[in-house]
Amino acid sequence: xxxxxxxxxxxxxxxxxxxxxxxxxxxxxxxxxxxxxxxxxxxxxxxxxxxxxxxxxxxxxxxxxxxxxxxxxxxxxxxxxxxxxxxxxxxxxxxxxxxxxxxxxxxxxxxxxxxxxxxxxxxxxxxxxxxxxx
Amino acid sequence: xxxxxxxxxxxxxxxxxxxxxxxxxxxxxxxxxxxxxxxxxxxxxxxxxxxxxxxxxxxxxxxxxxxxxxxxxxxxxxxxxxxxxxxxxxxxxxxxxxxxxxxxxxxxxxxxxxxxxxxxxxxxxxxxxxxxxxxxxxxxxxxxxxxxxxxxxxxxxxxxxxxxxxxxxxxxxxxxxxxxxxxxxxxxxxxxxxxxxxxxxxxxxxxxxxxxxxxxxxxxxxxxxxxxxxxxxxxxxxxxxxxxxxxxxxxxxxxxxxxxxxxxxxxxxxxxxxxxxxxx
Numbered sequence: 001x002x003x004x005x006x007x008x009x010x011x012x013x014x015x016x017x018x019x020x021x022x023x024x025x026x027x028x029x030x031x032x033x034x035x036x037x038x039x040x041x042x043x044x045x046x047x048x049x050x051x052x053x054x055x056x057x058x059x060x061x062x063x064x065x066x067x068x069x070x071x072x073x074x075x076x077x078x079x080x081x082x083x084x085x086x087x088x089x090x091x092x093x094x095x096x097x098x099x100x101x102x103x104x105x106x107x108x109x110x111x112x113x114x115x116x117x118x119x120x121x122x123x124x125x126x127x128x129x130x131x132x133x134x
Numbered sequence: 135x136x137x138x139x140x141x142x143x144x145x146x147x148x149x150x151x152x153x154x155x156x157x158x159x160x161x162x163x164x165x166x167x168x169x170x171x172x173x174x175x176x177x178x179x180x181x182x183x184x185x186x187x188x189x190x191x192x193x194x195x196x197x198x199x200x201x202x203x204x205x206x207x208x209x210x211x212x213x214x215x216x217x218x219x220x221x222x223x224x225x226x227x228x229x230x231x232x233x234x235x236x237x238x239x240x241x242x243x244x245x246x247x248x249x250x251x252x253x254x255x256x257x258x259x260x261x262x263x264x265x266x267x268x269x270x271x272x273x274x275x276x277x278x279x280x281x282x283x284x285x286x287x288x289x290x291x292x293x294x295x296x297x298x299x300x301x302x303x304x305x306x307x308x309x310x311x312x313x314x315x316x317x318x319x320x321x322x323x324x325x326x327x328x329x330x331x332x333x334x335x336x337x338x339x340x341x342x343x344x345x346x347x348x349x350x351x352x353x354x355x356x357x358x359x360x361x362x363x364x365x366x367x368x369x370x371x372x373x374x375x376x377x378x379x380x381x382x383x384x385x386x387x388x389x390x391x392x393x394x395x396x397x398x399x400x401x402x403x404x405x406x407x408x409x410x411x412x413x414x
């Protein structure tokens with residue numbers, strides 16, 4: 001595969017191929033999303049990390065002005081109990097919804113987020129596909 | 135008992151296909167030591183061909199490239215890639231290919247970005263109140279401005295030392311050295327002619343030292359950090375335009391017969407892909 005084709009695929013993964021997070025978040029209701037989890041995978045934090053890697057770029061791409069904060073806590077010696085939660089923050093900076101991400105797969109976390117978040121699915125004509133003209 | 139060692143095909147060599155005779159290797163080594171004339175000519179021709187091809191590519195519009203995007207679109211992708219990364223790792227970088235013939239010295243210079251990546255705190259010391267006023271008018275983000283009374287305050291530890299640089303005029307230099315030498319010297323803050331932080335013309339000094347960023351051609355391209363992900367599109371575009379002007383200005387001042395030209399320009403971020411943009 002050529003370098004250019006590889007990059008087009010990489011960009012399309014963000015803007016076109018990953019379907020679940022292709023949503024417009026209702027910014028009149030929410031201020032931000034805040035995720036808290038460990039740097040390392042142990043203790044059931046792998047799903048949260050995967051969720052960040054796989055779905056958050058697309059979510060940010062279709063909501064460029066929406067704030068997404070990540071708090072990654074170092075706990076290499078496994079001594080402390082680190083929360084693994086996603087908090088949806090409302091307009092008055094209070095936590096509206098909380099999603100527990102511990103011991104869960106990234107897909108089920110995304111499904112719960114879609115359930116709890118007020119959103120509209122991006123229509124087909126507004127999806128961005130890279131490399132169509134070439 | 136003496137054993138006679140014979141160089142020839144042995145059982146392990148036959149089994150694993152190792153060659154016992156090394157004639158071909160010797161021949162290769164000889165060839166690399168003394169290349170023939172035709173090889174040299176061929177290499178020269180190839181270099182010329184590569185140069186002409188890259189110059190031709192540089193003349194083509196950026197929009198012909200399959201990875202071309204307008205700057206706001208490119209930034210949208212870069213911001214998406216950088217989601218959740220720490221702020222220190224969210225730098226947006228501009229890389230431009232420089233096409234120059236063999237023997238042309240590398241391009242280098244300074245850019246003054248309208249929105250710098252980091253606001254450095256600068257203290258300006260001078261006995262002349264007019265010069266200080268001039269500095270305050272031109273540089274709104276200057277940290278502290280003052281004369282001998284400010285030096286005394288530093289000496290009495292009335293003001294916290296939390297700045298990055300001190301620039302001064304020669305008239306106040308002796309007084310500063312006497313009073314603040316022990317305090318500023320070990321921290322590398324003391325104004326010094328050799329460092330280029332002392333001059334009569336404070337405006338020029340500020341331009342050279344504070345908000346400007348140096349760039350230099352390395353490995354056939356110039357690479358320069360022009361913003362952070364949280365900058366607005368307008369701020370990044372202004373920085374790109376300032377960078378472009380600085381690059382072109384440096385190229386036009388090159389002291390060679392054959393000027394270098396700028397080629398493909400990409401915008402990228404710390405973890406992001408390189409996206410081709412319009413630059414020239």
